[in-house]
Amino acid sequence: MTFDPSHIHFQDLGSKGRYVYAADGKEAEMTFTKIGTSQIIIDHTEVPTSFRGQGVGEGLVLHAVEAARRDSVKIRPLCPFAAAQFRRHPEWQDVLAR
Template sequence: MSDTKAITIEDNGSKGRYVYRADGHEAEMTFSRVGTSQIIIDHTGVPDAFRGQGVGVALVTRAVEDARASGIKIRPLCPFAAAQFRRHPEWHDVLVDR
């Protein structure tokens, strides 16, 4: 799955999630806002029905795209998201400086 346009975002201001739905299943990546300049990715959940299809990576990719577009940084506390940032050095421009 590489089409990040199929992913929707639910944002209530301080918390939110990226969601992919298909065939009665739902994958999500949740985040919390830190002020106006940063989000913390805290959880990624992908049901077995989507395993091996790249849905988790697509969720993180969409967050990276959105962060670039809005000029914010990402702190990936979720182990899956953190692993994806290690695998994708081209995303480090939106990574919170440690």
């Protein structure tokens, strides 16, 4: 299987939301909680073993970063994986909540 980031989908769940990548009967997700209209907290990322090492988790976080830029929202990455991605990507600092 080759990871295709165009297969990541957004689900708005009211005060929460998630980005989902599904393939081969498996699902990876990154969940977040909305804090008003100007901030989200990324609270969980889960990637099945079969997807690891393909950029799936990074792709999930990147989708949130791109949406944050588009919507003028800041991100607070409480999830350890998302926080690590923000440390690896200094170009994402513009959407990082301080």
